[in-house]
Amino acid sequence: MTRVDNSSAVKRTTRDPRSPATLRFALVVLAVAGILASEPARPDDWPSRPVKIIVAFGPGGAADQLGRLLAIELSATFKQQFFVENKPGSSGSIGSALAARADPDGYTLLIAGSGPHLTGPAVNSNIGYDPMRDFTHIAMIGGDGYALAINPALGVRSLAELLTLARHKPLAAASPGPGSLGHLLLEQLNRKANVDIQHIPSPGGGVTDVVGNHVPMALTALLTLGEHIHAGTLVALAVASTERIPAFADVPTFTELGYPDVRGTTWFWLAGPKELPASIIDKLSREVRRIVQLPRTKQRFERQSLLAMDLDVGGLNKFLSDELEFWIPLAKDVGLKVE
Numbered sequence: 001m002t003r004v005d006n007s008s009a010v011k012r013t014t015r016d017p018r019s020p021a022t023l024r025f026a027l028v029v030l031a032v033a034g035i036l037a038s039e040p041a042r043p044d045d046w047p048s049r050p051v052k053i054i055v056a057f058g059p060g061g062a063a064d065q066l067g068r069l070l071a072i073e074l075s076a077t078f079k080q081q082f083f084v085e086n087k088p089g090s091s092g093s094i095g096s097a098l099a100a101r102a103d104p105d106g107y108t109l110l111i112a113g114s115g116p117h118l119t120g121p122a123v124n125s126n127i128g129y130d131p132m133r134d135f136t137h138i139a140m141i142g143g144d145g146y147a148l149a150i151n152p153a154l155g156v157r158s159l160a161e162l163l164t165l166a167r168h169k170p171l172a173a174a175s176p177g178p179g180s181l182g183h184l185l186l187e188q189l190n191r192k193a194n195v196d197i198q199h200i201p202s203p204g205g206g207v208t209d210v211v212g213n214h215v216p217m218a219l220t221a222l223l224t225l226g227e228h229i230h231a232g233t234l235v236a237l238a239v240a241s242t243e244r245i246p247a248f249a250d251v252p253t254f255t256e257l258g259y260p261d262v263r264g265t266t267w268f269w270l271a272g273p274k275e276l277p278a279s280i281i282d283k284l285s286r287e288v289r290r291i292v293q294l295p296r297t298k299q300r301f302e303r304q305s306l307l308a309m310d311l312d313v314g315g316l317n318k319f320l321s322d323e324l325e326f327w328i329p330l331a332k333d334v335g336l337k338v339e
Contacts (some may be wrong), residue, residue, distance in 0.1 A: 056095025174206020
């Protein structure tokens with residue numbers, strides 16, 4: 001039997017991995033693969049992977065609760081995971097700065113709030129970002145009313161009695177931190193009522209300190225004050241919203257009590273980095289506005305004394321611009337500056 005030698009055929013069809021032609025072919029393949037891997041996802045395909053929602057505060061507060069509510073609802077709608085990542089610090093400016101520097105691809109969003117985006121920039125010109133130019137504002141979510149609440153041991157039952165006491169005795173009030181809405185409200189009250197109540201920055205808005213009678217009062221969010229007011233361990237003297245809050249209908253506004261300039265609500269909205277694609281903005285804005293109008297969302301807001309406001313992108317941007325025009329001159333008037 002004659003044996004056929006195929007070694008020459010093998011040699012002719014086998015590519016030498018060290019040959020110039022093979023190396024050029026490999027480089028082309030790697031280059032194409034690199035281009036495909038680095039090509040950004042098209043906005044029309046968004047979301048094709050999990051989406052991070054930065055909350056610039058710790059767990060449990062209004063921003064965190066609203067962020068987690070949105071994460072659940074948006075995950076169900078878009079069939080992709082939306083998840084909260086808490087980045088607290090510097091009254092919310094650390095997490096906000098991280099969001100401002102993120103890629104504008106729709107995979108990093110932010111629960112923006114009045115503290116780091118309105119009152120914070122009003123008192124700190126070096127906050128590290130421009131609250132309007134460095135963000136894409138998508139949709140309003142809701143607001144948390146502020147109230148002045150005291151420890152019952154202080155022995156007063158009205159704002160008028162408190163201010164009379166403050167003119168004869170040194171007093172202090174806690175707030176969530178320097179430059180916070182509570183801080184600005186306190187300074188405005190001092191100015192308008194001709195008193196000098198000392199400001200005490202306190203974690204959690206000072207609720208624990210006031211309940212423990214370490215500080216006699218706090219100007220902070222109703223979400224953290226509410227259960228103590230209902231239980232009688234704290235007494236609310238005034239709310240800073242423009243109208244009374246249904247869950248605390250017996251508590252007057254500062255406006256009713258003669259101090260219309262002592263007003264403010266800490267609002268929260270969904271935002272992203274600047275230059276977010278219009279198609280992603282439209283998808284998110286429509287969906288967030290739908291979520292806020294759901295009966296279950298409205299019921300939750302009522303239980304937690306949260307306020308609702310329905311604004312489209314244009315309305316939200318105008319609202320934020322108007323708020324900045326209010327808070328920046330006010331901060332200058334009261335001489336409040338935080339570095």
